[in-house]
Amino acid sequence: MAGDAYDFTPGAQVPVAGGAGQTAATQALASAAYRDGPVDELLKANSDWATSEVKKPRISLFEPNLGEAFARAVQTRMLGSGRKPLIQSFGLEPQVIVEHCLAANRIRRERDARLTLITVLCGLLFLPGLLLWLGAFQLRRSLAGAQDKRAGAMGTLLMVVLGGLVVLFLVKMPFGGLLGLYLRAMVVVPAIGGLLAKTVCERTAKDLRERWTGLLEGGGVPARIPEAVPRTPGENAAEQLRQNLERISAEQRSNVVFYAGPKGILGMGTRWGSWQLAEELHPAEPGKDIAPFRSWDIVRAVHDRLQLLERTPVNTGGLTPPQVEHWVVVPVGEGAGAVSRPGGTDAAFRISGAQLQEICDKQHFGSGDRHYLGVQFVLWDGQLVITLLVNVTVLHKTLRIEVTGHALGPTHSVFNAKPKSRTKTFRKGLKFWETWTRTLPVVEPREVVRLAARAPLTWYPPLLEYWGGKLVLPEPFGLRHAWADKPWRHRFMADDALRAATPVLRVVHEATLKVLKDHGVDTERFESRAGNLSGAIQDPTPRQADVYNA
Template structure:
């Protein structure tokens, strides 16, 4: 049984102590692509290539390059710290993704690496602490080579390799005949040889873990059910507060993902939905249908509710040939923030459920049409291409004086960056065949290079205190305001079929919105002649297939 939870805790959604296992039903291509980053190797700087127009991540450089993380280590550490850390700031919804699945894979990848680091730490204690001078000598040589090899000058990099070989040769010569004898003679020989023995053992450990991580990496991209088991999130005794807190944080993450509060960041658009590529406005005066009679009083909410009901039926078609996928229709409350804002804050009174509902939602819809404050939008969203394309069309209803304005805006968020679809590559080396020098053969090398073994072994003792490791080795700094989806998303316009889907979805949505609006106006005694004429013009204009930068106002 889990630890006791305070009554009314809004995040206690799970039925009890269970082992969280992600993967399987509900997982999407976009989710699995991002989750695979937790198991990857390679330089962390590669992740900077995936920065989008909405967010830019950074890499804090290492003070000692031997301690720097690789891509998977930095990604898993940064994501789980940002999404689950104590006192974390609000996050941006990740449409088309399951953030909890990605975070669980980050936790699972970190757990695998911790098990590897525990073995490497033991090796470092046995073969390193007892023979510390020799270990420092070898680490210093590898650090020097790493520093020189990182130079852009190839000759300097070659010099680093030659220097390492030279040190090994000098050490071997000294071992043949030392100028002293006795215990010191034996210790010096062991001091140089023991780290090599430990390195061989460490290589076996690193190779086994690397293969496991790569299998999970490949399995996710292949669409397999790669499970991310997190036993540390399961309270086994009532006193395990850390496990209970982790379980609640995962539930809180899922609750925040379901929030209906979004943030508009100027030219960057609504965060998580992508920039606004199109805008169509129907604005006319409210005139009675019969002269001398007043129109029946109605509210913006009445129109919104009618449009909501009609949008639910978008998937229906009069002929049996294709059609739209079932839409996700949601009432959104959009808060304005600055283009360069470093954080967002949820409106007051929503910390428990992360949602605004009921009378408060209706009040925003009916009254907040002009001036400061949040705005209400009715959104219809299509998640396509296994989560790689998110099409969102928002409907806003405002009344100023006698003018009713129905605005429909189109937003599109494209696929995750191609970096996350890359598969592991084996290290190979090509050789010439002896006398047949014109012929060659290729040999597959071990997954882990010797310098990578040294890096992992050097980092292992420090992994037990991550702040110190990040101080010396650097870390990945995630963009703020942070959301897993928009941080590494491309625009859909480079993919012909995705662009077509985004452009085609706007037409039926706009016509359904206008149809529902005209019906409500007619039922309440409003002359719909001008509204119908304007709607017809917009229906023709929306067939223009060119996406625009609707969030950029050129002076």
């Protein structure tokens, strides 16, 4: 169990305490849980690595907005029972994002509880009137949402006509006594309930928008999830939720990644550059044998040198401290709908020790997983992830040192948009050439109707998703690569990705040549080849290195 190996124990109020350099991307994605607006906006953020879809509603009155669909989909995918393995989200803290989705859903459940009570008191007791109002709004919503503008105008005209008929019905009521009073109340009470519902929706919308804005502005917006804190030993649901949150963090630290053909290594981005040093192994002194060594010996030496990359003889600038990791790359198909980690989905999140060395030393040719030594830089507050991977192989007498560059760009601009106030501009009566602008309420009337209609069904989400549609997340799913953009559109990000390759390549070559010399290998050809690569890499350009043109 995750709870046996990892113990984070989240409190009742979990603050956004992002790791160094990873707060901006984390908070941008977390803010999506609090957003409003159409869910189709998320489709703009689809990347080359993953494509999300929106399942259309059967009844448009029940369709979710962006925040509702995002928070529900992420919570279900990341915490659902029997879920598939996740792709690591480099540059993000996925547990923080999931906690904000839980917090947003909790706020909405509290709002829906109040709306359901209003619906029961003002709607269920006067059900014919409620159905009449809902039918009118649904008809108006369907017609106004049509592509034909005349249909929208027709819907508005129809609502005006229906309103006139209702007023006439109330004034010229054909029935008297208790039946007449009930029929009048049947029309009026649901409207009063609508006003109460508007107050509830307005207060919740302001709270959600404050959290949305606070996250994008870098404020410490807490994610309150008391349901994840077991208060007594018997609270199994809270303990299970706590362990599931821990599992997300444990899986995030996994050193197993997946190579999906032209899509590259999932979570790291496509491979944009590759540099190979390959020469035959000859003894430095004729008549003597080369001292035995393994691929792991070279990898270990390179590992030690890469950890010193931030050091520079000149006191000006320099690289940030790198994250050096041993990666096990598992091949999957380009269109694979799921991945599986070695040892199963719940067991081994990391491969280390003798098993890691065996992969490094023996699996150089044919089927099987491959070992890569990676150095990773997380820059721009988590918006840019630069990964350079080193692979060491020996086939017959040929030693090959391969360095590949991977870059994952910023989260899509959709996640950086702040909430906008609803305004309406009017012309002044006498001074018709002047205008004035009035700020409208955050929640418009048709949104109140939508929320009130959805509220009773939120207690059984599958039924609500059946009628209202949902967001379908891409598989294999990872929060980072699903909505990442390419870094090449941002000049400084592109420069950082290209510049990082040169010092890494030279450090790898220096460490390799030292190991070869210590083991009696003639390094003349290796040094010549390394010099040529060192000169060629000074003018790198991004390429589609994972696309092999036949």
